[in-house]
Amino acid sequence: MPRMQPEEKKLEVEECQQLLQLIVDGQATPEQTIAFQEHICSCKKCDEKFKLDSAIKEAIKKTCGCHQAPQELVSTIQGALQNLR
Amino acid sequence: MTEAAEVRKNYNDVEKQRIFDGEFMPHVDSMYNFAYRLTFDEDDAKDLVQDTYMKAFRFINSFQEGTNAKAWLFRILKNSFINEYRKKSKQPTKVDYQEVETFYNSDDVDEKITTDLRVDAVQDMIGDEVSNALNSLAVDFRTVIILCDLEGFTYEEMAKILDIPIGTVRSRLHRARNLLKDKLKSYAQSMGY
Numbered sequence: 001m002p003r004m005q006p007e008e009k010k011l012e013v014e015e016c017q018q019l020l021q022l023i024v025d026g027q028a029t030p031e032q033t034i035a036f037q038e039h040i041c042s043c044k045k046c047d048e049k050f051k052l053d054s055a056i057k058e059a060i061k062k063t064c065g066c067h068q069a070p071q072e073l074v075s076t077i078q079g080a081l082q083n084l085r
Numbered sequence: 086m087t088e089a090a091e092v093r094k095n096y097n098d099v100e101k102q103r104i105f106d107g108e109f110m111p112h113v114d115s116m117y118n119f120a121y122r123l124t125f126d127e128d129d130a131k132d133l134v135q136d137t138y139m140k141a142f143r144f145i146n147s148f149q150e151g152t153n154a155k156a157w158l159f160r161i162l163k164n165s166f167i168n169e170y171r172k173k174s175k176q177p178t179k180v181d182y183q184e185v186e187t188f189y190n191s192d193d194v195d196e197k198i199t200t201d202l203r204v205d206a207v208q209d210m211i212g213d214e215v216s217n218a219l220n221s222l223a224v225d226f227r228t229v230i231i232l233c234d235l236e237g238f239t240y241e242e243m244a245k246i247l248d249i250p251i252g253t254v255r256s257r258l259h260r261a262r263n264l265l266k267d268k269l270k271s272y273a274q275s276m277g278y
Contacts, residue, residue, distance in 0.1 A: 021255060021258065021259060025233060025240070025258075027239060027240060048204075051204050052202060052203075052204050052207065052266075053262065055204045055207040055208055056207055056215075056262070056265065056266070056269065057234045059207050059208070059210060059215045060215055060219065060230065060234040060235060061234060061235060062211075063210075063211070063212075063213075063215045063216050064118075064122075064215060064216050064219055064231070064234075064235055065115075065118055065235050066118070066216075067117060067118040067121040067122070067130075068114045068117065068118070069113045069114050069116070069117035069134065070117075070127075070131065073113065073117065073131050073134060073135065074110070074113060076131070076135060077110075077113075077134075077135050077138045077139075080135060080138075080139055081105070081138070081139070081142055084139060084142060084143070085098075
């Protein structure tokens with residue numbers, strides 16, 4: 001494992017904003033994740049944004065996936081498929 | 086990256102049925118939820134999903150087994166919506182991106198929304214607040230949040246579904262979330278936060 005130089009640990013707030021989206025969406029690399037975690041230890045503003053964005057994402061998952069396909073839709077599709085053949 | 090998707094298959098009837106039942110039909114609930122959140126109408130959503138499945142079957146030889154069936158289906162549904170349903174939808178569908186981007190790209194706005202909205206307020210929104218806020222967004226902003234937060238697509242998959250570059254996916258998502266926060270902030274204020 002290469003040792004990080006002190007200047008590499010520092011993450012500018014602006015850079016962190018871009019990283020935040022990747023982290024919240026689970027698309028950051030392990031290195032980006034470590035850099036972000038180190039940054040939010042000392043940056044309250046980014047830490048709060050991270051918590052808020054994560055909470056909103058979680059709330060969307062919990063409350064916006066409620067429209068299940070009606071039962072008859074599946075049989076309608078299968079019936080239409082027979083006619084297509 | 087090879088363009089494997091360009092290679093057309095020639096599935097026999099048994100293989101077509103297996104792919105349709107095994108890889109396409111398991112996504113019917115996600116497809117319906119997406120269609121409903123695009124059209125806000127149960128009948129339109131059913132028609133859109135049925136139409137998508139019929140197209141999927143018709144063009145099944147363009148689908149590579151083992152690739153992401155859900156992303157492939159969502160792309161067909163999105164295109165069907167744009168080409169057929171968006172025209173007749175009563176919802177305002179076009180958004181003046183320039184106007185929205187000019188306003189919401191401002192760091193001041195971002196700052197204000199973030200500092201005014203609290204995590205505990207969002208966590209207390211257990212009713213229709215979040216869903217209503219999502220529904221109130223213009224369709225292009227609504228779509229990226231559904232694809233990313235609800236369906237868990239990667240930026241790369243979203244770029245393919247929407248036919249836009251990954252950079253545009255990320256910036257549109259960022260703006261969509263700022264707009265959503267703005268709506269949620271209003272709800273939070275009405276809840277006494």
